[in-house]
Amino acid sequence: MTMLGDDNLVCDVAAVEALEREDCIARWRRSFGKSPPKYISLRFLRRALAHEVQLRVHGGHAAGIKKALNAALIEGERKGNAAVRAASKRLVATRPGTHLVREWNGRTYRIEVLEQGFLFDGNIYGSLSGVAVRITGTRWSGPRFFGLAS
Template sequence: MNRMVRTGEVQDVARFEAMSREDCIDEWRRTMGGQSLKYVSVQFMRSALAYEAQIKAYGGHSNAVRRALKTALKAEQRSSEAGGRQKPALQSSLRPGTHLVREWNGRTYQIEVLDDGFQMDGKRYRSLSAIARKITGAHWSGPRFFGLG
């Protein structure tokens, strides 16, 4: 759908960036319902609220995309139920140049995927697990820490 963006719609989405945590919580409850947002970051709420505003303005995913997502979800569920999770190797599934973002204890970390590893704050790492350990000080599965596995 090719549609001209009205100035008001852009302002509606942009207004979320200036919202305080309390304003985000109020808007979240008005828009999406629910009670407790104790562990949800402000940036996540802002992004989700902006996404919901975009859906209202432009509509959601096409029927074809919804079907493809449902098919992929069912295939993943069947694979998990069968006990075998057949996923591609992480390094080959992430393209160089991809950026991973993770908020931890109030700080946002951005990781860039390289041909032969990862980079954070100008330093190269061989694995996401090494980066997760650097960020948290504890042993983590790097893909799990970054929401990839």
């Protein structure tokens, strides 16, 4: 695949965005020499492959940025990855359309994340803590109650 200009790049990225899961997996194997992680989403597969197309056209990061990113990675590993995992979990879990499920006192509760808050039992709450208080009757950290924080 040769790409001579931005028009070709746009076409190649658009083609990646239209790939089905099996095609994404095959392309991932060709690009990275191994299979993608087992439970990776189609959305992430497409984004990673589109990024790879862009890197091949425009090149990667400058040496200084690579050095800074590597230093941050080493520092994160040194401090432990728990904070990074927790932050990542919170970001994914609070994306609109996500459903959070929590069992409490033998009952299962399902909360939908909306742009403007959290939908629970037909009511919209401004925070997860408000939902947690409604469920338990006591004051809770919403992210902690729903397993998004330690």
